[in-house]
Amino acid sequence: MNVKEIKANIKTCATLRFNVGDGLYIKPNKSRNGGAWELRYTINGNRRFMTLSGVGFPEKSLAEAKAEAAIIKQQIKNGIDPLAERARQSEAEIITMNNLFNDWHKEESKRLKNPERPLGHYIKRVQPYIGKLRVEDVKATDIRRIIQKINDDGIPSISNQTLYLLKKLFKHANKLDITQRNPAAAFNSSDAGGPGKSRDRALSFEEIEITLKVLRDNIAIFTHDNYLLIILLIIFGNRKTELTKAKWNEFDFSKNIWDLGIRNKKESDIKIPIPEEVMPIFREIKERSCGSEYLFPARKKSKNGHISDDTLNHALGKMFGSNVSKKKYPNLLGSQGVKHFTLHDLRRTCRSLLAELGYEGNKVTRYLNHKIKGVAGIYNRYDYLEERREIASTLAQRILPLAKINSNSEEG
Missing domain, CATH: 1.10.150.130 (Tyrosine recombinase, N-terminal domain)
Structure with a gap:
């Protein structure tokens, strides 16, 4: 069939496609007086139609369609199914x-x-x-x-x-047979700073007072939201993400209870009592969250809705002069004699401060949301809620004055 006959057939064709010859077909598109080029072939006893790549007739000429069809036919002779090969190549290639x-x-x-x-x-x-x-x-x-x-x-x-x-x-x-190399294989923990070591860093009340003063004096760098977060981490001994991802619907302020549920590392259900002394902080956070479902909403556009997991890490890093941003900051905390600490050290700090205040035993274990070990943990189902409320109140009374927050007012 020549070009003139193809054009005539497109106008008069009453079927889905018509045969052009040599296994080539055209699926007509009468609205534009053209059609899609298709190749009919048989492989492994199965007969199939395959649309040729790119444009159809008349943009792709009869000669060009025959040339492409010849290449595909050679693949078929070699046992390659062109449709299966196209499907594989259409998947996202892993190059970079x-x-x-x-x-x-x-x-x-x-x-x-x-x-x-x-x-x-x-x-x-x-x-x-x-x-x-x-x-x-x-x-x-x-x-x-x-x-x-x-x-x-x-x-x-x-x-x-x-x-x-x-x-x-x-x-x-x-x-996936992308490469047989592994350039990371020869490196081990000694190359990456050494094997992980258990930390024992805990801040004293004196260090906390100095730290909080430095943060207040540099609030434009550290930000007030981060400052409030730090105070809560010290008082409650939470893991960082338990607070950064907290939603207001977890809190019942009529009972002063934070129902963390199983949203914690241990996935053990726990309700956290909120002492009255800390309520001014929560009232301020509520006002600053501007109607968000999160206590600490994202400060930039984010699919998560809450602040980034690294926001507080970076803020604290700046205070120690770490290279965490384009702008280099001096070691503001170190210059005041505060030895480097991490956010998780605040959890250890909380435990240490409670011991200094005379609190030990199962009530402290539950305060930090640890499981009571051994047989006692199996049979002791008591959750020490009121004891934990007393602990939080006592610790808040020691920390809030250092943070210059008046527990009887709404703002510090």
């Missing part, structure tokens, strides 16, 4: 490290308890250096540069976690 991470994270997020954690490590620690590199082009020197940079920032635990992530990514690439 960004492609690799996205493919790995898509699967891992179904299994991981906290999928945002490796996402954060990758975006902050890996992507800026090798995200756009081809997987095959990443070298061991790139891996070393990444973990050395984190070590230089003084956070070896994050260096270890990032190295572990890189090893998993390249193992995923090996599994």
